[in-house]
Amino acid sequence: MTPGKTDRSTYHHGDLRQAVLTAALDVIAADGPAALSLRDLARRAGVSHAAPAHHFGDRTGLLTAIAAQGFGLLADTLAGGTGLADRGRRYVRFATAHPAHFQVMFAPDLLRADDPELTAARARAGAELRAGVTTLPGRDARTTGIAAWSLAHGFATLYLTHNVTDAVGPLPPEDYFDLLTGFLTDRADGTPGT
Amino acid sequence: MTPGKTDRSTYHHGDLRQAVLTAALDVIAADGPAALSLRDLARRAGVSHAAPAHHFGDRTGLLTAIAAQGFGLLADTLAGGTGLADRGRRYVRFATAHPAHFQVMFAPDLLRADDPELTAARARAGAELRAGVTTLPGRDARTTGIAAWSLAHGFATLYLTHNVTDAVGPLPPEDYFDLLTGFLTDRADGTPGT
DNA sequence: CCCTCATCTAGTCATTGACAAGTTGTCCTC
DNA sequence: GAGGACAACTTGTCAATGACTAGATGAGGG
Missing domain, CATH: 1.10.10 (Arc Repressor Mutant, subunit A)
Incomplete structure (x- = not known):
């Protein structure tokens, strides 16, 4: 070897x-x-x-391996984060730093859904995703988590599909995303926005 | 004929x-x-x-035609909406009612980017997307718009990729989405949530 | 020394997208 | 109502691909 x-x-x-x-x-x-x-x-x-x-x-096997690796990378990336806003930022950063992984991870049509390594890696990432919001006061944690995930995922997707490039401009997309998270985190920690 | x-x-x-x-x-x-x-x-x-x-x-031409039709449909769908929350709801409803269109619309790799009908339809949809938030007080309209779009788009994408089916349950996804929009619209119109 | 096995090669087949050339039907014009 | 122009569709073909099979190669173990 x-x-x-x-x-x-x-x-x-x-x-x-x-x-x-x-x-x-x-x-x-x-x-x-x-x-x-x-x-x-x-x-x-x-x-x-x-x-x-x-x-x-086969081809599907290759794409499945890429998706599994991607979910593993995402889990690792999120694991180092502190708080909801930082995790969102890291999510966007992951998507833009690993666009190929990100694309394949969320294209179930291209993957073998029952692959053990894929499901394991996805579960790990899902746990990290949920871990970021469980301590939130006031709102239902699950709903908050999905709202935050939707916001980060939507922005990352729109950025990668060139739908918000004008607005983001030369800024690193995760920096622009910080502007967006104000809508969520302001409510979560009680600090008023604007 | x-x-x-x-x-x-x-x-x-x-x-x-x-x-x-x-x-x-x-x-x-x-x-x-x-x-x-x-x-x-x-x-x-x-x-x-x-x-x-x-x-x-060719194959790309077919997919481009589908995407153009999709953006047209989306524009029509949004045009009837009133306010930000309703437009978000309609966005999610469009995505789940027309999953094939939605998928192709946001897969630029499959499309002929410079197709005239596609760009025209996309512009129409973009205008409708922006029209929903221009009257918002307090926040920067463009940022608000992108946050709202990200939230709706992210949720729709996650739903279509089977990533939030557990949380949504048997509910129509646009109904579940209403729960999520509270985080945005509460701030926008000054009404506190919960 | 040989055996086993993972790794890679070589050959094949059905399917597909794309293209070229020809055919059929419709409509427009005179 | 005849002729021609044109759109719609067919037939034939080619290179590329994914998948499969059988076989060759080389590394390590007993």
């Missing part, structure tokens, strides 16, 4: 799984999941056209 | 464009845009495999 090194001279690629994953993320970020082709990824990695299938089974 | 009637005995289908559109919406709603095949749509309509391309150019 030669970890990390891509040794092209050998019959075995050495790290094909990772190479395919990385290339796939590039393609998806650039042209969307529809542009993803296993054969193209194989060409990029310099292996035969059927090699990627060995690691992921 | 035989309007509306699908006369199968003739060489000309009579209303192939509409038939293909309808079938495409069915497929997308059931299995997502990735499952869409022009040849399959042709089979469903009982025409030759290249017939759909005559009306839409």
